[in-house]
């Protein structure tokens with residue numbers, strides 16, 4: 001990796017004198033423009049990058065991993081990271097990366113016009129590209145009155161019938177962080193205690209959680225909206241449905257797929273171009289690739305999402321998920337949530 005990085009830095013230094021004339025990242029010898037991405041969002045990402053390359057001629061090199069893995073890698077690589085753009089499947093990890101000084105603020109009218117304020121960091125260090133809801137899922141064969149709040153999953157009628165993702169997963173941590181924000185730590189703890197008292201079946205895959213409902217291993221669960229959309233696309237008869245939680249209150253928990261430019265980017269111009277494309281021309285391609293709701297409210301969601309109906313979403317918590325992540329991790333641990 002190092003020789004490559006040095007080559008790029010040398011190319012960038014050579015460019016500096018002629019940057020005004022060039023206006024881009026390609027050098028005068030005609031080398032192709034590239035951007036390197038670390039991505040925590042995997043599903044369907046390659047066709048999205050291909051569409052960007054077809055539109056702009058910029059080649060995308062990418063490395064996939066989990067959000068926390070990629071953040072640790074950025075820390076370890078420091079100024080030598082090959083990553084120009086980092087993409088996550090969770091708001092907390094990108095905010096923690098920003099807090100660690102790993103991201104560069106971006107001033108872009110295109111981004112500010114496309115992405116609502118509550119879906120980008122206060123310092124414009126990251127931007128949400130799509131929204132996902134962590135919602136109550138239930139068996140349409142065995143459940144007639146599904147829970148309508150996160151707290152209701154702690155009702156004893158769900159004892160032994162509840163499936164949850166483990167506490168190590170960012171999706172669980174961000175949901176609990178939003179509960180701490182909205183309800184206070186004591187009430188959030190009481191809810192998590194009630195889930196744990198129901199002896200949940202912990203499954204570290206939302207797809208497997210939905211399959212467990214279909215198979216009768218649990219009746220109710222928490223999972224992200226797009227996993228049901230994907231499962232229904234493959235298996236339309238899957239007997240699982242969404243119960244939108246907190247519709248009389250703060251709304252269903254929102255998490256986001258995000259992207260930000262690394263502070264050490266060797267190809268910042270190409271990275272900004274990719275980020276802006278994902279937020280505008282590529283917004284629908286990016287969102288539809290994983291059945292997520294576009295971050296730009298003016299872009300139409302996929303048909304299957306329209307079929308899920310209208311709902312109230314907790315947009316106000318998104319920017320706070322990183323700050324409250326350590327509190328959520330500690331709460332889950334103290335509650336004995338696996």
Ligand code: FE
Nearest residue numbers: 089206224227
């Ligand atoms: Fe996911």
